[in-house]
Every structure is written in C-alpha cells, then in structure tokens.
Amino acid sequence: MSAFRLAWRNLGRNRRRTALSLAGVAAGTAALLLTAGFVVFSFRGLSEAMIHGGLGHLEVARAATVAASGATLERPLAAGLDDWRELQAAIEALPRVRAAAPTVHVAGMGSTPDGRTAAFLGLAVDPERERRMGFDLKLRGGHPLADAAPATGEDEILVATGLAETLGLVPGAPLTLLALDPDGMLNALDVRVAGIVTTGVQELDTRYLKLHLATAARLLASESVSNLVVTLDATRDTEAARQEIAALVAGHEPALAVTGWRERAPFYGQVRNLYAGIFWFLGAIVFVLVVLSTSNTLTMAVLERVRELGTLRAIGASAGQLARLVLAEALWLALFGALLGGGVAALLIALLNALHLQMPPPPGAVNPIDLRLAWVPEAFAGAVLLMLAVLSLAAIPPLVRVARLRIVEALTHR
Numbered sequence: 001m002s003a004f005r006l007a008w009r010n011l012g013r014n015r016r017r018t019a020l021s022l023a024g025v026a027a028g029t030a031a032l033l034l035t036a037g038f039v040v041f042s043f044r045g046l047s048e049a050m051i052h053g054g055l056g057h058l059e060v061a062r063a064a065t066v067a068a069s070g071a072t073l074e075r076p077l078a079a080g081l082d083d084w085r086e087l088q089a090a091i092e093a094l095p096r097v098r099a100a101a102p103t104v105h106v107a108g109m110g111s112t113p114d115g116r117t118a119a120f121l122g123l124a125v126d127p128e129r130e131r132r133m134g135f136d137l138k139l140r141g142g143h144p145l146a147d148a149a150p151a152t153g154e155d156e157i158l159v160a161t162g163l164a165e166t167l168g169l170v171p172g173a174p175l176t177l178l179a180l181d182p183d184g185m186l187n188a189l190d191v192r193v194a195g196i197v198t199t200g201v202q203e204l205d206t207r208y209l210k211l212h213l214a215t216a217a218r219l220l221a222s223e224s225v226s227n228l229v230v231t232l233d234a235t236r237d238t239e240a241a242r243q244e245i246a247a248l249v250a251g252h253e254p255a256l257a258v259t260g261w262r263e264r265a266p267f268y269g270q271v272r273n274l275y276a277g278i279f280w281f282l283g284a285i286v287f288v289l290v291v292l293s294t295s296n297t298l299t300m301a302v303l304e305r306v307r308e309l310g311t312l313r314a315i316g317a318s319a320g321q322l323a324r325l326v327l328a329e330a331l332w333l334a335l336f337g338a339l340l341g342g343g344v345a346a347l348l349i350a351l352l353n354a355l356h357l358q359m360p361p362p363p364g365a366v367n368p369i370d371l372r373l374a375w376v377p378e379a380f381a382g383a384v385l386l387m388l389a390v391l392s393l394a395a396i397p398p399l400v401r402v403a404r405l406r407i408v409e410a411l412t413h414r
Contacts (some may be wrong), residue, residue, distance in 0.1 A: 023338070025341065026341035026344060030348070032286055033345035033379055035282050049237065081102075097245075103126065103226055107123040108178050108180070110177055120207050123208075135232040138200070162206035163208060176190050177219055182221075
C-alpha cells in the first residue's frame, strides 16, 4: 500500500485531531485569501478612482518644467498647448484611446456681491468629453455644466461644498472670478453657480471649482490649454498607449511629454507599499501559527502511534518509509485544508460583496469607501502551495522522532 493511501486511512482514524488540523490550515488559507482580496480590490479601486476622478491614464503637456517655463497656477497658460485641437484629433484616432480631454488649471480669487472673497483652484473642462471619459463629481445641488459653450454673459461654474460654504453660495448665485492671463494682466469675469459638488477630498473641497473651457478662455483671454488628459479603454494598456502617443508627438515643437498616471500620483505608490506590508505581515503571522499548530498535531500523532510505528519497523518498514508516511499525512492536511479554506473564503467574499458594506472615509476624505473583496485565483494557487510548504516544514519535528525510533523501545511503549 502506498504511503499516501496509508496516510489517508490514518487521518480518518482520529477524526477529531484531523478536523482540528484542517480547521487551522483552512483558517490560515481563508485569512490570506480575504486579505489578498481586500488588498487587490483596494489597489484596483484606488487606481480607478484616481484615473476616473480626473487624473486620466495619461497626460500630454509641454515637456518644459513649470519652473523653467515660467508657468504657475496664477499664470497657467504661460506654457500651454496652442495646437491642442490637432493633437487631440490625432490622439483620439489611436485604437486604444477612449478620449483626450483638454483642461486648464487656474487659480485666482472669487468675490461675491456682498464682499466675501476666497482663493480658488479651478479646472476648466469639456463637459461632454469628461462624461465620455467617466470623470464624475457628486452633485449636491443645482445642475451640471452644459455641454455646449455658454454664450457671453451666461457663464456658469460648479463650486465645491467647502468653497460654497465660505462664500455663502447656492445654485444660481452670482460670483466674480479674478485671475491673471498668460501676460500677467488681471482679468475679471462674472459667472453664476450652476451647482454644488464634492470632490471627495475635504481639503480640496474648500477651494475647488469647475468651469467650461469657453469660460476659462474668456477669463484668461487665451484659447490655449494646460494639457490633454487621455483615458483608455483598459488600464492595462497604459504603457503601450504611452509609447504610441510619445511616438506620435515626437518632434513636436515645443517638445511634449507623455506621463502615466502612476508618475502623477505618488500617493498611490505609498498606499500600495503600505497595503503590501500589511499583507506580508499577516502572511508571516499565519505562517508561524500554522507551522506551530500542525507541527504539534503531527508530533502528537506520532507519539500516539509509537507502538504501531514500531511494529511496522519490526516487520521490515524502513525509517524512510515511515518518514514518507508522516510527510504524506502532512501533505494531505495541507491540500484539503487549503481547498476548504478557499471554499470558505469564496463564500465570505460573495457574502460581503452582496451586503454592500461601507467603511468610514479615510483621513481627509468625505465619501465612505465600499467594502468589497476580489477573488484572486493567483492568490488561491499561491496559498495552496504555501500550505504544502508550511506543512512540509511542520512535519520536520515528527520526522526526526520517527528517524530516531528504536524498535524495542517502540514495541514496549505505553
């Protein structure tokens, strides 16, 4: 009879001990899979939230740095794109690209008729392209910006909740915007509040407003834009699309740079490293706990069967054969415990996702985060292999006992 068949029969002899061992392995596997599911979904959710929150997959802008070109938020178009319409058409003709949206970043002051003032950070956009790209701000009141360029004297803006509170603004309220044009001249433009929005970031909500490209052109006396924000059909194509666009704009004067979303969002890398550290720390704890619990279980199994093992030695079984028997029991426990843990994890993931639970917003944010977990096949395969390796290590102490077993002492053991 093979070692694996005999080991399978031995596991069924003491079902309580076997059940406890399986429970330990299953719990460790489930913990790893749930953690991996949370981490992976968090990575995906964070990246997609940043991309579709306005960052886009790629940015096309002047290669000159802001400091070198003389551009600042107060003079946003000192290094702007003048021929952005031709660039936009060429980029949108590429197969991976969903849309390329022009934006203008502008800072200035807002003033109300009753004398209230506050600094603002503005983003001018093409509303129709923003909607196509999946960019979205939560509207808390009023209506969104119209797709069509507003007529002269009918300019509207969206104001974030914090800035609206500071200036006492409601939908329909008048506001005067003041900003510097590319030549450093101060311009003013009267607008009305179309709606109140939230960016989801508390600090940004105190200064943020959004306006139509046509409104920004009147305010800044320029048709140029700060950059083109590019979104793709699939995030996995970011690097390939970056290379295609870089080849497309090579030789452009002035020189252009194509930057991926990761380079523009260092916060993502910091969060990713934090989550990865948590995952590996939990993995180390599970590793130690499973090794200790299963090693103790396997050792007790050997001690309870000393006379049996001695009899097997007496009828001709070698120490190596007995060692393979113990190792086979460990591998059976690892395999079935990991499969059981995978099943438990899959059920828990489905249940938690169906409940649509939410976590409190992180520091500085105002919107809660959906608690969802991803099923990661690679993590499941890795967990099975990990448990096989862990229980192989856990089998070392009982294997040493078996190797040192003396036949006479074993047969007289009580």
